[in-house]
Amino acid sequence: MRRDFLFGLVCAALVANSASAALANTDATEATKQASMTSPVGNYLAGRTAADLRDLTSASVYLRAALRADPKDQELLDRTFRTVLAAGDVEQAMSLAERVGSTDPNNRLARLALAIKAIKGKQFVAARTQLGQSPKGPIPDVVATLVSAWAWQGSGDVSRALKTADTLSGNELAEMFRDLHAGLIAGTTNNKAEAERRLASAYKLNDSSFVVVDAYARALANDGKTKEAIEVYKTLAQRMTRNERLANSIAALEKGEKLPPAAQNARDGVTEALFGFGQLANRGESAEIGLIYLNLALYLEPDHEFALLTLADLLETIGQHDEAIAAYERIPQNSAFKDDIGIRIAANLAMADRTSDAEAKLRDIVSKNPKDVDAIVALANILHRQKSYVEAAKIFTQAIDASGEPKKSDWSLYFARGVAYDAAKDWKNAEPDLIQAAKLDPEQPVVLNYLGYSWVDRSVSPEKGLDLIRKAVELRPNDGDIVDSLGWAYYKLARYDDATEELERAVELKPQSWEINDHLGDVYWKTDRKLEAKFQWLHALTLEIDDDKRGPIERKITEGLEPVEREMEARKAAERAQPSQQDAPRPKTDDRAEATPGKPAEAN
Structure with a gap:
C-alpha cells in the first residue's frame, strides 16, 4: 500500500474508525448506500471492520468503493479481490483477478481463479498457462496441481494428467488427494483397473471421507464388484448415520441399478478438488480461504449439494446467518437432505433473531412429519429460549414419544425436558426426567452437575448430590461452571473451606463470570474476609451481567450478605411454591441444557 494512502489512514483513523463500526454488518443495499456517502478512507476502514466481523458482503462493498478512489493501490486491490471472492460474487472477483494478475504476475490465488474461469469455458490450455505463471515453491500447491492435472485430462492427454497428479507427495493429505484424483481421472477413460487401484489407495489413507x-465404491460397482461396493458404503454409513446419500447409494446398488463415476469430466474433477479443500478449511479461523474454494467450486457447479451444505455450515459458523439461509435455499429441492435443510434454515432464523419465523417454519415441518424428532427438538428449544417452559416441555414430550424405546443417545431429550419442567417450577416432573437422563448416560457431566446441584440446593439428597457434582468435575475438570457448582454446593452445606478452594479455582478457570465472582464474594464474607468479599462483588458488577442481577449484589456491598441472602432464599421458596412458566430463575447449570438436532450431510 502506498505511503500517501497509509498516511491518510492514520490521519483519518480517529474520525473514521467509530463510523466504520456503525457501517459494518449492514446488508448489501444499505452498505452500498453508506459507501456512496463515505470518504475513501472511511470506506476502507468500514471494509476492514466488516471483514473482521465476518460480514464479507458488506466488506466487499466498502472495499470496492475504496478501490474506485485509489485503483492503483496493489495491496488494496488484492484485499478487495479476496474479499469479493470469499463473499461469493465470483464474476466480479474474476474481473478483479485480471487486474491483480496484470500487476502481480506471481499472485497464486488470482492465477488459480483465472484458471478456474478457463476450465469453465473448456479452455484447458489457457488454464494450464495461467497456473504455469504461478511461482514454484518448495512445497507443491496441491490445488493448482490437481487443476493442472484435470486440465490435461480435458485436453485428452490422460497420461500427462496422471503424471501431473503423481507429482504430489510428501505427506498423507497430498497423497490422498493424488490417489483420489488419479483414480477419478482414470475412471473417465473407463480404465477400471487403474481407477480401482488408485481409489483403493486413497481409501486406505482415508476411509472416513464420503x-x-x-x-471408491462407484469404481468397485463399475467393475462388477457390487457386494464389495455395498460393504464399503455400509461401513461408512455406520459412522455417518445422517448421510442420506449413503443410504440412497446402497439402496440403488441393492436394486441392481448403475451408479455413474464420481467425476465424468474435467469440470467435475476440478469442482471436487476445490470442494475437498473448501471442506478442509470449514472452520472459523480459516473461513476466508474455505469460502474462496467453495465459491469457486460452486462457480463451476452451482448445484453441487455438498459444496452448498458446507458453504452454509461455514457461514453459520462465522455468524452470517442470513447468508447461510441463502446458501441452504440454493440446494436443489430434490436433495436427499431436504428435511434437515429446513431445520437448519429455522435454526439460522432463530440465531438471526427472527424467532417467530423460525417457530413458524418448524411448526410447518412438524405438522407435515410428526415423527421428525430433530424438527420437534429444534421447536422445543426455541420455545424454551422464549421462556415458554410448559409448552417446551410438551413439545419435548412429543420428541420422546416419537423416539420410541429410550436409548443412550436420548439422554439429551429427557434432560432438556427436565430442565424445561424445572424452569416452569415443576420439580415433581423435572426430577424423574433428570434421573432418567443420568441413567441413560451416566457419563454426561452436564446432567450430573444439574441433578446433583438441584438435590443439594433443595436439601433433597445433599450428600448424594455432592457425589454427582464431584463426578461431573472429574469428567470435566477445567469447566469453570461445573467447578463453581461444586464450590457452591459446599457453600450450601456450610463447608466453607472446601467452598473457598473450589470457588477460587472456578474463578481462575472462568474469570469473566459475574456469577462465580459473586459466589466467591459470598464465601469470603462467610469466612470473615469481608474486604475481599466486597472486592469480588464489585468486580462481579464490572462484568457482563443482567440488570436484574445487579440489585442484590449492590445491596450486599452496602448492607452485608445476611439480609440479602435471607430475602433471596424466602423469594426462592415462594417461587417454588407457586408454579409459573414465565421468568423462572434457572438452577445452577450452564448453557448446554438443550437437546441439539444434528446437522445434515456428514460429508467429511
Whole structure:
C-alpha cells in the first residue's frame, strides 16, 4: 500500500474508525448506500471492520468503493479481490483477478481463479498457462496441481494428467488427494483397473471421507464388484448415520441399478478438488480461504449439494446467518437432505433473531412429519429460549414419544425436558426426567452437575448430590461452571473451606463470570474476609451481567450478605411454591441444557 494512502489512514483513523463500526454488518443495499456517502478512507476502514466481523458482503462493498478512489493501490486491490471472492460474487472477483494478475504476475490465488474461469469455458490450455505463471515453491500447491492435472485430462492427454497428479507427495493429505484424483481421472477413460487401484489407495489413507468412499465404491460397482461396493458404503454409513446419500447409494446398488463415476469430466474433477479443500478449511479461523474454494467450486457447479451444505455450515459458523439461509435455499429441492435443510434454515432464523419465523417454519415441518424428532427438538428449544417452559416441555414430550424405546443417545431429550419442567417450577416432573437422563448416560457431566446441584440446593439428597457434582468435575475438570457448582454446593452445606478452594479455582478457570465472582464474594464474607468479599462483588458488577442481577449484589456491598441472602432464599421458596412458566430463575447449570438436532450431510 502506498505511503500517501497509509498516511491518510492514520490521519483519518480517529474520525473514521467509530463510523466504520456503525457501517459494518449492514446488508448489501444499505452498505452500498453508506459507501456512496463515505470518504475513501472511511470506506476502507468500514471494509476492514466488516471483514473482521465476518460480514464479507458488506466488506466487499466498502472495499470496492475504496478501490474506485485509489485503483492503483496493489495491496488494496488484492484485499478487495479476496474479499469479493470469499463473499461469493465470483464474476466480479474474476474481473478483479485480471487486474491483480496484470500487476502481480506471481499472485497464486488470482492465477488459480483465472484458471478456474478457463476450465469453465473448456479452455484447458489457457488454464494450464495461467497456473504455469504461478511461482514454484518448495512445497507443491496441491490445488493448482490437481487443476493442472484435470486440465490435461480435458485436453485428452490422460497420461500427462496422471503424471501431473503423481507429482504430489510428501505427506498423507497430498497423497490422498493424488490417489483420489488419479483414480477419478482414470475412471473417465473407463480404465477400471487403474481407477480401482488408485481409489483403493486413497481409501486406505482415508476411509472416513464420503468423497473418497463414494468414488471408491462407484469404481468397485463399475467393475462388477457390487457386494464389495455395498460393504464399503455400509461401513461408512455406520459412522455417518445422517448421510442420506449413503443410504440412497446402497439402496440403488441393492436394486441392481448403475451408479455413474464420481467425476465424468474435467469440470467435475476440478469442482471436487476445490470442494475437498473448501471442506478442509470449514472452520472459523480459516473461513476466508474455505469460502474462496467453495465459491469457486460452486462457480463451476452451482448445484453441487455438498459444496452448498458446507458453504452454509461455514457461514453459520462465522455468524452470517442470513447468508447461510441463502446458501441452504440454493440446494436443489430434490436433495436427499431436504428435511434437515429446513431445520437448519429455522435454526439460522432463530440465531438471526427472527424467532417467530423460525417457530413458524418448524411448526410447518412438524405438522407435515410428526415423527421428525430433530424438527420437534429444534421447536422445543426455541420455545424454551422464549421462556415458554410448559409448552417446551410438551413439545419435548412429543420428541420422546416419537423416539420410541429410550436409548443412550436420548439422554439429551429427557434432560432438556427436565430442565424445561424445572424452569416452569415443576420439580415433581423435572426430577424423574433428570434421573432418567443420568441413567441413560451416566457419563454426561452436564446432567450430573444439574441433578446433583438441584438435590443439594433443595436439601433433597445433599450428600448424594455432592457425589454427582464431584463426578461431573472429574469428567470435566477445567469447566469453570461445573467447578463453581461444586464450590457452591459446599457453600450450601456450610463447608466453607472446601467452598473457598473450589470457588477460587472456578474463578481462575472462568474469570469473566459475574456469577462465580459473586459466589466467591459470598464465601469470603462467610469466612470473615469481608474486604475481599466486597472486592469480588464489585468486580462481579464490572462484568457482563443482567440488570436484574445487579440489585442484590449492590445491596450486599452496602448492607452485608445476611439480609440479602435471607430475602433471596424466602423469594426462592415462594417461587417454588407457586408454579409459573414465565421468568423462572434457572438452577445452577450452564448453557448446554438443550437437546441439539444434528446437522445434515456428514460429508467429511
